Amino acid sequence: MSSPFRETSLILECPKCETLNYLDPFTFWNFKGKIKCAGCDAIWAYELVNGTRKAAPAAATAPHDKMPGYAQSKDWKTITDFSKVNKGPQAREDFQGKPIPITKSKRGNPVSGTPLTAADLVGSRPKQFAK
Amino acid sequence: MVDKALKDMTFEDFCRSVFNTKDTFHKPEVLKGIRAISTTQYILGPASAAYLAELGAEVIKVELPKRGEPMRHTTPFNEPFLYPLSRWMPEKGTGLGFFGANPNELFLSLDFHKPEAIQIMKRLAAKSDVACENYRAGTFDRWGIGYRQFKDLNPRMVYQWMGGFGGWGPGRNRASYDILGQAQGGCFSITGWPKEYGGMPSKQTIWIMDYWGGAISAFNILACLYWRDNVSGEGQFLEYSQVHGAQRHLTDFISLYGKTGIVAQRWGNWEPLLCVHGILKCGKSSFPNSKNPQEQEVGFCFVSAYKDEDFKKLCGVVGNAELAKKYPTHADRVGSDAQQAIYPALEKFAADKTKEEVWKAFTGAGLVSQPVWNSNEAANQEHWHLRGSMQWLDDPTFGDVQTQGVAYRLSETPGRIKHVFKPVGADNEFVLSKLCGYGGSEIADLEKKEII
Numbered sequence: 001m002s003s004p005f006r007e008t009s010l011i012l013e014c015p016k017c018e019t020l021n022y023l024d025p026f027t028f029w030n031f032k033g034k035i036k037c038a039g040c041d042a043i044w045a046y047e048l049v050n051g052t053r054k055a056a057p058a059a060a061t062a063p064h065d066k067m068p069g070y071a072q073s074k075d076w077k078t079i080t081d082f083s084k085v086n087k088g089p090q091a092r093e094d095f096q097g098k099p100i101p102i103t104k105s106k107r108g109n110p111v112s113g114t115p116l117t118a119a120d121l122v123g124s125r126p127k128q129f130a131k
Numbered sequence: 132m133v134d135k136a137l138k139d140m141t142f143e144d145f146c147r148s149v150f151n152t153k154d155t156f157h158k159p160e161v162l163k164g165i166r167a168i169s170t171t172q173y174i175l176g177p178a179s180a181a182y183l184a185e186l187g188a189e190v191i192k193v194e195l196p197k198r199g200e201p202m203r204h205t206t207p208f209n210e211p212f213l214y215p216l217s218r219w220m221p222e223k224g225t226g227l228g229f230f231g232a233n234p235n236e237l238f239l240s241l242d243f244h245k246p247e248a249i250q251i252m253k254r255l256a257a258k259s260d261v262a263c264e265n266y267r268a269g270t271f272d273r274w275g276i277g278y279r280q281f282k283d284l285n286p287r288m289v290y291q292w293m294g295g296f297g298g299w300g301p302g303r304n305r306a307s308y309d310i311l312g313q314a315q316g317g318c319f320s321i322t323g324w325p326k327e328y329g330g331m332p333s334k335q336t337i338w339i340m341d342y343w344g345g346a347i348s349a350f351n352i353l354a355c356l357y358w359r360d361n362v363s364g365e366g367q368f369l370e371y372s373q374v375h376g377a378q379r380h381l382t383d384f385i386s387l388y389g390k391t392g393i394v395a396q397r398w399g400n401w402e403p404l405l406c407v408h409g410i411l412k413c414g415k416s417s418f419p420n421s422k423n424p425q426e427q428e429v430g431f432c433f434v435s436a437y438k439d440e441d442f443k444k445l446c447g448v449v450g451n452a453e454l455a456k457k458y459p460t461h462a463d464r465v466g467s468d469a470q471q472a473i474y475p476a477l478e479k480f481a482a483d484k485t486k487e488e489v490w491k492a493f494t495g496a497g498l499v500s501q502p503v504w505n506s507n508e509a510a511n512q513e514h515w516h517l518r519g520s521m522q523w524l525d526d527p528t529f530g531d532v533q534t535q536g537v538a539y540r541l542s543e544t545p546g547r548i549k550h551v552f553k554p555v556g557a558d559n560e561f562v563l564s565k566l567c568g569y570g571g572s573e574i575a576d577l578e579k580k581e582i583i
Binding site for chain 2: 025026050051052092093095096097098099100102104105106107109110111112113114115116117118120121
């Protein structure tokens with residue numbers, strides 16, 4: 001039975017090793033260039049227009065232009081090594097994914113954006129964040 | 132009687148005067164005197180209570196002690212929080228996901244697993260006009276604090292239950308979320324791109340089914356208060372089902388299916404009923420030097436020119452007279468093949484322009500057009516700040532926050548935002564002493580026993 005992913009557009013199934021290379025729409029929605037398979041490092045020429053591929057991946061030579069955003073091997077093991085897959089695109093360069101202490105709003109006024117202690121709760125409200 | 136000064140004004144000055152957003156807090160609140168208990172979580176239930184609170188109802192939000200309801204723990208990518216979450220957990224914060232659905236409320240914490248908490252709920256119910264709740268069907272009934280128990284205590288109570296699928300039928304025990312409502316209600320399948328353009332359906336990013344359901348629930352509550360106060364003297368039980376609410380605004384897609392058997396497909400940023408009435412991709416970014424990828428991307432611009440004379444003007448602006456000749460009438464344009472030819476032709480005009488340049492060209496020709504704004508552009512729009520729809524608020528607990536104001540205007544009894552929300556249980560003492568008759572030591576005892 002042929003793979004259900006053989007002809008999908010935004011999942012590039014490597015014709016060589018059958019790794020599923022997920023092409024995130026943010027990066028690949030409109031794309032023409034070379035993609036490196038996260039499973040076997042094979043390089044594939046590939047073109048997408050509005051999220052739809054123009055043709056099957058064609059063998060190409062290094063260097064590659066982009067790596068997939070996420071990948072998994074044919075036995076469904078995830079590949080997350082950042083030398084093989086791209087980090088997800090983020091809205092900010094300093095994205096951390098953990099609480100960020102903020103003391104000023106966008107317009108520069110005090111806002112209660114930092115963790116407090118029980119002692120901070122004693123007294124007036126403004127005292128809590130106007131440090 | 133409208134006084135002479137108002138009569139002599141232009142309509143614009145009249146509106147500016149009677150809706151003066153600087154004068155809001157001097158005016159009465161239209162729902163003052165209505166008390167609602169909101170045992171709600173996430174967005175659907177809280178939104179219904181929030182709309183009442185914006186109009187002046189005294190809404191008492193009841194949450195689990197210490198940690199509060201789940202929506203407090205949702206925030207974009209786990210980053211921005213406002214502190215403290217509660218007096219018991221000052222090192223934790225409330226996530227920005229809690230914004231928008233809980234303004235102006237009083238915050239009480241109660242653990243419904245404790246019998247004393249059930250008694251407190253009953254005392255509150257006896258003195259309240261409205262209850263809003265969105266736990267699974269029958270949960271509060273099982274706990275002894277549902278409509279049937281409250282009606283014995285307070286026959287005038289209007290009880291709004293909101294859930295995924297309704298209180299009876301095969302789906303009654305299923306849980307629901309906004310996106311499930313979009314999926315089952317049919318909205319998801321018709322939003323996104325057709326096969327030729329990638330084929331992906333798309334959810335609405337905002338919790339549109341929750342806020343829509345909250346709004347329906349709020350006006351159902353008001354209708355029942357009217358009925359109670361003017362006709363029957365009694366409250367009633369209201370049910371809102373998210374999946375039914377979602378399909379309610381499928382517009383012509385249901386009648387299309389009923390009449391022809393056609394299952395509508397997605398049509399992206401174009402419109403199956405009208406052409407041209409869609410969004411064009413522009414070739415240049417308006418913020419090429421921004422570090423934010425969303426701002427670096429090329430812009431988009433909406434344009435409407437479905438009337439024949441407007442389409443002719445549009446073709447004149449884009450310099451494509453052939454297009455006007457080939458598709459002179461709306462019937463010529465609105466077909467699928469025609470639209471697939473027209474939009475790419477229009478986008479050729481926009482290919483070397485920013486969305487603002489495209490917008491200027493279209494509006495200059497008298498067409499209805501609008502650049503697609505991002506949250507930066509929306510948050511800083513002078514028009515919205517002047518009219519109070521967007522505001523900076525000096526929140527008494529959290530400091531300087533930007534938030535949506537009320538989206539409507541009432542000349543004599545305007546809605547308003549007093550605070551965006553408060554920490555969990557912030558008003559325990561106030562509510563329990565004022566409405567339930569507890570003294571200070573009794574409240575301390577409730578806290579010690581972790582009932583509140």
